[in-house]
Amino acid sequence: MIPYGQHSIDEADIDAVLDTLKSRLITQGPTVNAFEQAISQRVKSRYAVATSSATAALHITCLAMGLSSNDIAWTVPLTFVASANAIKYCGAKVDFVDINLSDGCICIQSLEEKLLNAQQKNTLPKLLIVVHYSGISCDMEPIANLCKPFGIKIIEDASHAIGGTYKEFPVGSCRYSDATVFSFHPVKIITSGEGGMITTNDKALHEKLKLYASHGITKDANKLTENMPPWYYEQHLLGFNYRMSDIHAALGLSQLKKLDSFIESRHKQADKYITELKELPITFLNVPDDVKSSWHIFVIKLDKDAPITRETLYIELQKSNVGCQVHYIPVHWQPYYQGIGFKKGDFKKTECFYNVCLSLPIYPSLKEQDYVIKALKNLLG
Numbered sequence: 001m002i003p004y005g006q007h008s009i010d011e012a013d014i015d016a017v018l019d020t021l022k023s024r025l026i027t028q029g030p031t032v033n034a035f036e037q038a039i040s041q042r043v044k045s046r047y048a049v050a051t052s053s054a055t056a057a058l059h060i061t062c063l064a065m066g067l068s069s070n071d072i073a074w075t076v077p078l079t080f081v082a083s084a085n086a087i088k089y090c091g092a093k094v095d096f097v098d099i100n101l102s103d104g105c106i107c108i109q110s111l112e113e114k115l116l117n118a119q120q121k122n123t124l125p126k127l128l129i130v131v132h133y134s135g136i137s138c139d140m141e142p143i144a145n146l147c148k149p150f151g152i153k154i155i156e157d158a159s160h161a162i163g164g165t166y167k168e169f170p171v172g173s174c175r176y177s178d179a180t181v182f183s184f185h186p187v188k189i190i191t192s193g194e195g196g197m198i199t200t201n202d203k204a205l206h207e208k209l210k211l212y213a214s215h216g217i218t219k220d221a222n223k224l225t226e227n228m229p230p231w232y233y234e235q236h237l238l239g240f241n242y243r244m245s246d247i248h249a250a251l252g253l254s255q256l257k258k259l260d261s262f263i264e265s266r267h268k269q270a271d272k273y274i275t276e277l278k279e280l281p282i283t284f285l286n287v288p289d290d291v292k293s294s295w296h297i298f299v300i301k302l303d304k305d306a307p308i309t310r311e312t313l314y315i316e317l318q319k320s321n322v323g324c325q326v327h328y329i330p331v332h333w334q335p336y337y338q339g340i341g342f343k344k345g346d347f348k349k350t351e352c353f354y355n356v357c358l359s360l361p362i363y364p365s366l367k368e369q370d371y372v373i374k375a376l377k378n379l380l381g
């Protein structure tokens with residue numbers, strides 16, 4: 001089966017991991033710091049904090065922003081469940097803002113309407129997690145302008161979007177947000193095995209994130225109660241072990257060196273799909289002019305006049321050994337979320353999108369793109 005997504009690991013990556021394995025520190029050593037610095041340099045943020053996953057990163061970013069059981073937070077329903085789960089981990093109430101059919105990202109008009117409604121009902125959220133669907137940055141400037149008057153914090157879930165840009169700025173620069181979260185799961189653009197990263201320009205938030213990622217413990221002499229012995233450490237809040245190991249960081253750091261070439265190869269493949277498949281009864285995502293997508297996934301939407309259904313297309317592609325995937329089953333359709341009060345029909349644009357979308361294979365080591373294109377032409381031509 002040709003997978004829809006796949007990591008690309010080379011000898012340099014393997015050597016980097018082996019070097020770390022042979023070194024004195026395999027966790028909490030120098031490589032995590034080096035990876036953090038390399039990421040913040042790359043995305044032009046002031047700070048970066050490595051974590052064991054993007055899910056962990058989202059969780060502690062919400063906590064560090066003070067999200068608690070008295071609060072509400074919003075995200076979108078067209079995402080992986082982790083974006084919403086992070087809110088629930090904090091005990092807060094979750095609600096969703098619908099998306100654009102054109103690009104799968106948060107709909108600015110829906111956000112504006114929901115904010116006005118929430119203002120009247122006194123149910124404004126403490127924070128909003130937006131998702132850069134497929135690698136396309138959300139339209140961050142109007143989002144920031146809408147949220148600022150209400151003091152709503154903004155987290156970018158950029159699990160799909162490292163290497164992308166918005167208005168000439170790298171995703172992760174946090175120009176229009178308080179924090180950005182990346183994932184280094186093997187299916188994403190670059191991998192550390194498992195891993196995540198938070199970038200921010202907020203010094204206080206950065207310090208809090210560091211604490212939350214490691215049991216709430218500090219050894220910083222400036223932060224300890226005065227006149228403590230030299231072995232002393234203190235726990236200042238209830239944190240977690242959400243640290244990244246140096247082994248993982250070594251892989252991530254080595255992969256980061258290839259980010260540009262990975263993005264270039266994804267762009268070539270996306271361009272080829274768009275050129276070769278443009279006659280078929282499908283629609284591609286619209287990438288706005290001021291956005292450079294990272295093309296984490298290549299999503300097609302099946303038109304109404306297509307000769308077969310999305311389900312048949314999925315099944316027939318699988319039969320031809322072409323792995324594809326549906327991104328995503330709406331989060332509010334999950335039994336857990338139905339159990340806390342959401343219903344089918346609650347977010348219509350997300351549901352329309354879900355009904356027609358399919359993600360095709362795209363990744364640097366994909367050798368069989370011509371075969372995938374032929375299979376699609378056979379089924380939809």
Ligand SMILES: *Cc1c(COP(=O)(O)O)cnc(C)c1O
Pocket residue numbers: 053054055056079080082083131157159160182183184185195196
């Ligand atoms: C993959 C993904 C996550 C979770 O990432 P992990 O590193 O696996 O925890 C969160 N949000 C989105 C949008 C994702 O695609």
